Amino acid sequence: MKNIFLICLTLMAVLFTFSACHSEKMETGATDVTGQLSLASMKMEVDLKVDTVYPQSRAGVDVSNFLLTIKNSQGEQVEQYTYSEMPEIISLPVGTYTVVASSAEAATNGFDVPFYTGSTEQFTIKENELTEVFALTCRLANVMISVEYDEELRKLMGEDVVTNVKIGDNSLDIPSSETRKAYLIAPASAGSMDITLKGTIDGESVTEVKRVDNVQAGQYNIIKYVLNSVDDGTNSNVGGNLNIAINIDSSMTSSDETVGVNPGEEPGIDDFPTDGGEEPGDGDGDSDGDGEGGITSDINITGKKLGDSSFDIDQTQTITGATTLIVGIEAPAGIQNLKVKITSAGNDDFNGIGEGLGEFDLAHSDSMNENAQAMIPVLGLPIDDAVLNQPNLDFNISKFTSMLAGFEGTHTFKITVTDNQGKTESKSLVINVPKK
Template structure:
């Protein structure tokens, strides 16, 4: 009996020993991880920069009661959210890295007259310490857009005219008499592409005027204006000795922090194109049939660089060129890839806009090298090495030549990148 009692005593002692060890481990883990606090009282000094041209305003002068305050952990998991009016002074958190955000509302893809204000601050919680935060300043974090038309253009505009502005998948339609500002959500990397398309009746004729704009940043105010200008046949604005014609011009003024940084201009179309007459332009391959596809072998030089082939297209316009448009339809040359080399999937060599540098670097004629000319060489030899960058694929270059008498012709140049030896 004594022996049994002794065995039970030993067993109980071992169990208690393991339990004590487990409790000690848990206590040590708690001490190791620990908790601290963040002082949210400083956020009571929240400031709002209510526009890019006005001074910072204290929250007491702006109704921020429904602003959202959010805390995220290092893995971007939402830890806690409050309305600004219900914000506590102290909040306890486990040791680690966090981000506090202040935002005016849940931002929408696109809205009229609803600016999105935002601020954030990263901080670290240490065991048994209180972390003080710096006061936050909420600034415009979406893209502000205004659309206007000059008085000369308004005189020939119908009431059906509108400009549809698109950023990403979101669009807003600005009527001809729209005075409100539009606000668009920025994408994650903050580098957006915008397209403004004016449509409607201009001087009794239905028109469509596209205006692409790149490198749009959150917090910017983009003021788009359409107006009329005189341009001579060589493309020179309001000058020269040849007859002048009216064209629609678009400008995009960039306003940041209350200052006009720059103004970008692009000539778009002739609102009164002449009735087609005379001989239409021609587009032919130099030494090959443009209606038949060409193979471009994928091969590299000794340095590992891709090698292209010579491809030249001869284009003639007896009446002089007014536009030379190109659309790239490729299985591998995506709009994103083309943007990396300062190109786009659609462009007009007569009016290259902000694509001028990229087009010129590839040897393409642009601007006054196209406008009014009667013969052109569309030489894409320097471009062909890009075709094989992602392996075999089909690439179509849809070329549209328009002359100054309104005649046009379209041809498709098809290049197929193939593995060498196939």
């Protein structure tokens, strides 16, 4: 069984080799001996697959003014041209190089300013030889954002309503009248995005903040505001307080996070604490103290079955062979994210497999890396609709146990669940495989 995992590890290494925009650092020294680089046959294209929500925006991008930069193996710029003016043949010292294309010198924050970039794999210039570069694909390298309001909500909105979006140190105000796509500089790795709605709605001042995790380059987030009517339960007449739901929908991660926004407390209604008023949890509709009404039960992650019995997930479990192993997950508000990270102590081979899979989200398989997308379905784990919005779930890794038994050491499955109210609970399933 150990050989099965070693084969998988080898396949992962192959996948990494062919990952997009990858460049391997190699050493090269300065020399007077030269060779030639041919760019005559190089074609450049822009991959717009992130723009799946609005098909009409998939028009071709004009690449004539893209910057084409040739860098040596130390990452230093050797030559730079615009794509429309680049020479067909370039003489370069013998060595290793990469061609990098970008739509601008750097990404910026603003409207209608997408930043596309891409690079070739490294290539070698050899003495008195002609090296050709044939193709280069650029992809969106910042975060694209749109804000939408439903018509019922727009009828109640003042002209001062604005959405502020902040990613790290980068921030942008998006007025309610703005229809262009917004772009923010992406974090170096997956980070968080803070969304703040401000302005006058139905004559009341609104300020509400929502945080969205797993924001990264190449992602298109659509912020949707929807007006809901909420009956306070004190009478049978139609009406009640107003509640605004913020739905964050990303074409990359298919996230769908929701938060209630209170546009102001009406007389006789205290279901929602006012901004700057009572402490969270004082409102009658918020028994769990998170500032939101509705379902308030906690998330539970428990040891449901090991062999024929339940087990304590907070204790290390020992296995010596194939067995039933199920973790029970309860999230009454519905699962929004189910993230798993696998690590290993004392076994580099298995730890390497975990690193290759990365932290994967079973609720959003399109956010997984290529290795996880290939491996997870084979292991029989539930994904996408079998996880997303489910109130109960069996995280069944029984298929894992027969393979895991071939890797002695202590292995950890960190399980992190986030529900549709933004609550998060994390548990670590620790498995010990003793030395045979």
